[in-house]
Amino acid sequence: MRHRKGGFKLGRNTSHRRALLRNLVTSIILNDKVHTTVTKAKASRPLVEKMITLGKNGSVHARRQALAYLMTPESVDRLFTTVAPRYAERNGGYSRIVLTGPRKGDAGEMAYIELLGAEEELNAKAEKRAEARQKRREDLQKQLEEQNQTEQGEGGTQS
Numbered sequence: 001m002r003h004r005k006g007g008f009k010l011g012r013n014t015s016h017r018r019a020l021l022r023n024l025v026t027s028i029i030l031n032d033k034v035h036t037t038v039t040k041a042k043a044s045r046p047l048v049e050k051m052i053t054l055g056k057n058g059s060v061h062a063r064r065q066a067l068a069y070l071m072t073p074e075s076v077d078r079l080f081t082t083v084a085p086r087y088a089e090r091n092g093g094y095s096r097i098v099l100t101g102p103r104k105g106d107a108g109e110m111a112y113i114e115l116l117g118a119e120e121e122l123n124a125k126a127e128k129r130a131e132a133r134q135k136r137r138e139d140l141q142k143q144l145e146e147q148n149q150t151e152q153g154e155g156g157t158q159s
Contacts, residue, residue, distance in 0.1 A: 008043035021047055026071040028095070029079050032118035041097045041113040048113070052094045055084025086117050 010017050024044045027034050029051060036044075051069065054062040058080065067076050087094050098112045114122075 008039055010039060010043060022069060022071055025051060025069070026075045028113060028115065029070065029075045029083055030072075032083075032122055033112055033114040035100070035110060035112050037103075038097070038099065038109040038111045041111045044113060045095055045097065048095050048115075049092060051079060052084055052087055052115075053092075055079040056087060058084070083115065086115075 008017075010020065012020065020040070021044055024034065024036065024040060025047045028044065028048050034041075047069075051066055054066045063076065063080060066079055067073065070076050070079070093116070095113055095115050098114065100110045100112060102108065103110050
Protein backbone atom coordinates (compact mmCIF):
# COMPACT_ATOMS: atom_id res chain seq x y z
CA MET A 1 0.00 0.00 0.00
CA ARG A 2 1.15 3.53 -0.62
CA HIS A 3 -0.86 5.28 2.06
CA ARG A 4 0.64 8.62 3.22
CA LYS A 5 3.40 8.45 0.62
CA GLY A 6 2.65 11.77 -1.07
CA GLY A 7 4.89 13.83 -3.29
CA PHE A 8 6.55 13.37 -6.64
CA LYS A 9 9.79 11.35 -6.80
CA LEU A 10 10.52 12.29 -10.44
CA GLY A 11 12.89 9.32 -10.77
CA ARG A 12 15.66 11.13 -8.88
CA ASN A 13 17.34 10.97 -5.52
CA THR A 14 16.56 13.61 -2.91
CA SER A 15 19.33 16.10 -3.66
CA HIS A 16 18.81 15.89 -7.43
CA ARG A 17 15.06 16.34 -7.07
CA ARG A 18 15.52 19.33 -4.75
CA ALA A 19 17.99 20.96 -7.15
CA LEU A 20 15.69 20.33 -10.13
CA LEU A 21 12.69 21.89 -8.39
CA ARG A 22 14.71 24.87 -7.13
CA ASN A 23 15.96 25.56 -10.67
CA LEU A 24 12.46 25.16 -12.11
CA VAL A 25 10.88 27.53 -9.57
CA THR A 26 13.65 30.08 -10.17
CA SER A 27 13.05 29.89 -13.92
CA ILE A 28 9.30 30.29 -13.51
CA ILE A 29 9.76 33.41 -11.39
CA LEU A 30 12.31 34.91 -13.80
CA ASN A 31 10.50 34.07 -17.07
CA ASP A 32 6.80 33.84 -16.02
CA LYS A 33 6.43 30.74 -18.22
CA VAL A 34 8.35 27.45 -18.53
CA HIS A 35 7.85 24.47 -20.85
CA THR A 36 8.38 21.20 -18.97
CA THR A 37 6.79 17.81 -18.32
CA VAL A 38 3.38 17.65 -16.68
CA THR A 39 4.73 15.85 -13.60
CA LYS A 40 7.49 18.41 -13.03
CA ALA A 41 4.97 21.22 -13.49
CA LYS A 42 2.64 19.65 -10.92
CA ALA A 43 5.52 19.13 -8.50
CA SER A 44 6.77 22.72 -8.83
CA ARG A 45 3.38 24.42 -8.63
CA PRO A 46 3.02 24.38 -4.81
CA LEU A 47 6.58 25.64 -4.44
CA VAL A 48 5.95 28.56 -6.80
CA GLU A 49 2.79 29.42 -4.88
CA LYS A 50 4.73 29.35 -1.60
CA MET A 51 7.42 31.67 -3.01
CA ILE A 52 4.78 34.16 -4.19
CA THR A 53 3.16 34.05 -0.75
CA LEU A 54 6.55 34.87 0.77
CA GLY A 55 6.88 37.73 -1.72
CA LYS A 56 3.49 39.08 -0.69
CA ASN A 57 4.59 39.04 2.95
CA GLY A 58 7.48 41.33 2.03
CA SER A 59 9.35 41.13 5.34
CA VAL A 60 13.11 40.76 5.64
CA HIS A 61 12.63 37.26 7.03
CA ALA A 62 10.48 36.28 4.04
CA ARG A 63 13.13 37.70 1.68
CA ARG A 64 15.81 35.61 3.42
CA GLN A 65 13.66 32.49 3.20
CA ALA A 66 13.14 33.07 -0.53
CA LEU A 67 16.87 33.73 -0.99
CA ALA A 68 17.63 30.42 0.75
CA TYR A 69 15.42 28.54 -1.75
CA LEU A 70 15.75 30.41 -5.04
CA MET A 71 18.98 30.07 -6.99
CA THR A 72 19.77 33.68 -7.93
CA PRO A 73 19.46 37.05 -6.17
CA GLU A 74 17.88 38.47 -9.36
CA SER A 75 14.98 36.04 -9.02
CA VAL A 76 14.40 37.14 -5.42
CA ASP A 77 14.41 40.81 -6.46
CA ARG A 78 11.98 40.08 -9.29
CA LEU A 79 9.76 38.05 -6.95
CA PHE A 80 9.47 40.87 -4.40
CA THR A 81 9.28 43.83 -6.83
CA THR A 82 7.34 42.53 -9.83
CA VAL A 83 5.68 39.16 -9.31
CA ALA A 84 4.26 39.34 -5.76
CA PRO A 85 2.63 42.80 -6.07
CA ARG A 86 0.74 41.46 -9.09
CA TYR A 87 -1.19 39.16 -6.73
CA ALA A 88 -1.73 41.54 -3.79
CA GLU A 89 -5.51 41.04 -3.65
CA ARG A 90 -5.50 37.36 -4.67
CA ASN A 91 -5.53 34.48 -2.18
CA GLY A 92 -3.72 31.62 -3.90
CA GLY A 93 -4.04 30.21 -7.40
CA TYR A 94 -1.18 32.20 -8.90
CA SER A 95 -0.21 29.72 -11.62
CA ARG A 96 -1.75 27.56 -14.32
CA ILE A 97 -0.62 24.41 -16.11
CA VAL A 98 -1.46 24.22 -19.82
CA LEU A 99 -1.00 20.83 -21.48
CA THR A 100 0.77 20.94 -24.85
CA GLY A 101 0.80 17.28 -25.91
CA PRO A 102 3.46 14.60 -26.18
CA ARG A 103 7.17 15.29 -26.66
CA LYS A 104 8.52 14.06 -29.98
CA GLY A 105 11.42 11.94 -28.71
CA ASP A 106 9.86 9.84 -25.95
CA ALA A 107 6.17 10.86 -25.98
CA GLY A 108 6.42 12.39 -22.50
CA GLU A 109 3.43 14.60 -21.74
CA MET A 110 4.54 18.25 -21.90
CA ALA A 111 2.98 21.38 -20.44
CA TYR A 112 3.55 25.06 -19.83
CA ILE A 113 3.48 26.24 -16.25
CA GLU A 114 2.83 29.96 -16.23
CA LEU A 115 2.00 32.70 -13.81
CA LEU A 116 -1.43 34.27 -14.19
CA GLY A 117 -1.58 37.92 -15.14
CA ALA A 118 1.78 37.84 -16.92
CA GLU A 119 0.24 37.85 -20.40
CA GLU A 120 0.98 41.53 -21.05
CA GLU A 121 4.64 41.10 -20.17
CA LEU A 122 4.96 37.89 -22.22
CA ASN A 123 3.25 39.54 -25.20
CA ALA A 124 5.60 42.53 -24.98
CA LYS A 125 8.61 40.18 -24.96
CA ALA A 126 7.23 38.30 -27.98
CA GLU A 127 6.65 41.56 -29.90
CA LYS A 128 10.18 42.72 -29.11
CA ARG A 129 11.60 39.42 -30.37
CA ALA A 130 9.50 39.64 -33.53
CA GLU A 131 10.69 43.20 -34.21
CA ALA A 132 14.32 42.19 -33.71
CA ARG A 133 13.85 39.21 -36.03
CA GLN A 134 12.25 41.42 -38.69
CA LYS A 135 15.08 43.98 -38.41
CA ARG A 136 17.69 41.22 -38.77
CA ARG A 137 15.86 39.87 -41.80
CA GLU A 138 15.74 43.33 -43.44
CA ASP A 139 19.46 43.91 -42.76
CA LEU A 140 20.34 40.54 -44.26
CA GLN A 141 18.19 41.26 -47.32
CA LYS A 142 19.92 44.65 -47.76
CA GLN A 143 23.35 43.01 -47.52
CA LEU A 144 22.38 40.40 -50.11
CA GLU A 145 21.17 43.10 -52.50
CA GLU A 146 24.40 45.09 -52.08
CA GLN A 147 26.47 41.96 -52.61
CA ASN A 148 24.54 41.10 -55.78
CA GLN A 149 25.01 44.65 -57.11
CA THR A 150 28.76 44.61 -56.48
CA GLU A 151 29.07 41.16 -58.12
CA GLN A 152 27.14 42.37 -61.18
CA GLY A 153 29.28 45.50 -61.34
CA GLU A 154 32.51 43.48 -61.15
CA GLY A 155 31.23 40.93 -63.61
CA GLY A 156 30.51 43.63 -66.21
CA THR A 157 34.01 45.12 -66.07
CA GLN A 158 35.81 41.77 -66.41
CA SER A 159 33.96 40.74 -69.59
